[in-house]
Amino acid sequence: MTVLQEPSASTALPAVTATIDGREITVADGTTIYDAAREAGIDIPVLCHNERYDPVGVCRMCIVDTGGRVFAAACVRPCEDGMTVTTTSPELERNRATLTELLVSDQPPRVEDPKQTTTGDNLLLALADGFGVAREDTALPCGSGRGTDSSNPVIDVNHDACILCDRCVRACDDIQGNDVIGRSGKGYATRIAFDLNDPMGSSSCVTCGECVQACPTGALTNKPIRGIPIRPRDQLDAVDSVCPYCGVGCALTFYVDREHGAISFAEGRDQPGSQSRLCVKGRYGWDYSASPQRLTVPLIRIDIAYPKGPLSSDVRGDGRGGTHNDRGRTGTEGNRSGGGRKDGRPGKDRGRKPGGLVDYNEVLPHFREATWDEALDLIARRLTEVHAAGGPGAIAGFGSAKCSNEEAYL
Ligand code: SF4
Ligand code: SF4
Ligand code: FES
Structure with a gap:
């Protein structure tokens, strides 16, 4: 026993x-x-x-x-x-197979299924394979017409692939406490709903992606970010890591596409603090790792770039006044978004919009690459000079969200 x-x-x-x-x-x-x-x-x-x-x-x-x-x-x-x-038993297996056949009968074709054609792990299709049934073989009529929703920047919704299993409802409401997803409609028109049946992108969804991780079919899937395709897990390297953003430090797994040198998607990993959950930053906020502006070696400011001051026209405010991202727009439009005047001249509050990217072609010529040893030696020498000139009160430090409270007060 x-x-x-x-x-x-x-x-x-x-x-x-x-x-x-x-x-x-x-x-x-x-x-x-x-x-x-x-x-x-x-x-x-x-x-x-x-x-x-x-x-x-x-x-x-x-x-x-x-x-x-x-x-x-x-x-x-x-x-x-x-x-x-x-x-x-044979009877139980027959019942499960019939149930699976009914469920796959109105799914998108396998070659178009949003999950099978990306991460390749559609649980319903895996069950169908196990029972030897397929949508393509069934004589049942195929329904559709419940619609798609691409209004969220990183999540696709295909209501026709939804089997109303309510996993996403429990993930959103019970696990994350966001209470965004419910159901709407009646009969065959029943579908999951965001708030009062709003498009996902204009609902109160915070884009944590927990519902995507929960969904066993192609109804909720991640969109590729910055053109990096989402491929089956067995074609990607699973790299266990810790989210770098806040002090919780959620455990996650990055699925890395070595061919493209970039992260394809991320998923929460179990640990006591986060229990496989992620927020929008951990789940979707890692595309910077493949940014051409990412610094991968220490940079030291060259002598002729002293005294220190703003290095790009965006930050100085004598450029076009818009964000780096405005570069494809007309000068006047760029100025407006950056706080400039309607006549095209920079306004008083001109300059870079927070979060905009400075032009590295302007900034990088003021620096040269260095080794870590050289960079750390320079930091130590300069701090020693500052301490000698102004005492300990002349030196301050920045805390980090990754510090504990105790560390932040040290
Ligand atoms: S992304 Fe998060 S907040 Fe938005 S519907 Fe899904 S679980 Fe809810
Ligand atoms: S988890 Fe997926 S299949 Fe299940 S109800 Fe939600 S959207 Fe539909
Ligand atoms: S009813 Fe038990 S797994 Fe769905």
Whole structure:
């Protein structure tokens, strides 16, 4: 007999003993058949369920035979004392295969599926392959027309690929606490909805991407960022890392496209602080790593670039007054966006818009590349000179979001 989750005297949860596939298993009262089976190493296929979310039992892929009038959904049905459960039989497999065939019958063709043609890990199609069914082979009529939504800058929505499994709803509402996704419509027109059925890009969505990570089909997928294609995971290098932005330091995995020398996409990785969750910055804010403006070696200002001052016309305010990104626009338009006057001359608050990129062709000639040893020696020498001239009060430091509170006060 296998004893799982032995109740301690203090928690005093009563235990129940059930038999799953001929194995007697004792678990705490309330444990689902799926959880009990999983802990005993028995696999039950799931589609709407994922261990990270509370089970809702909407798809019925996890049906098991408990000897009752109908099959039970293992992800929501608790074990009962004396219950006998069969997780696999020809009849169960036939039912799961029929369910899968119904679900794939109105999916986009495999060669157009937004998930299969990008990350290549459409869970519904993997189940269909396992059961030997395919949309292309089924004689069932193919419905469509629930629409697509590309209004979010980094996430694509294809309602026709949605199977209404509610994973995204639980990911958004329960895991992230954003409460953006629900359902709207009736019958075949039912689809997930952002706020009051708004386009995703104009809803209160904060683009954390948790729903994309949750979705088992091609209904929610990441868009390529800066033209870097999203390719199947097995064609990319999975690099475990830590998000560099804030002090939480969420664990994540970057999927790196070596051919393009860039990150293709990122996913949350389990660790106690973040539990596989990411925010918009960790999930989508890494394209700078492949930016042509990224500094990869230390730079030292050359002698003729002293005394220090603004190096680009954008920062000095004597350029076109717009952002670097305005370069394709007319001078007048550029000036307006940068705070200039309508007559085309720079205004009082002219200059670079925060977040704009300075022109490196203007800036880089003032620097030369150096080794780390040379750069660190220079920093040490200059700090020593400042300290000698002005004492410790002449030196200040910057804290970082990656510092702990204690470090920030040191
Ligand atoms: S991206 Fe995040 S906030 Fe937006 S709908 Fe998905 S889970 Fe909710
Ligand atoms: S969008 Fe994806 S996760 Fe959400 S209900 Fe549809 S299939 Fe499920
Ligand atoms: S996985 Fe159990 S009902 Fe969907």
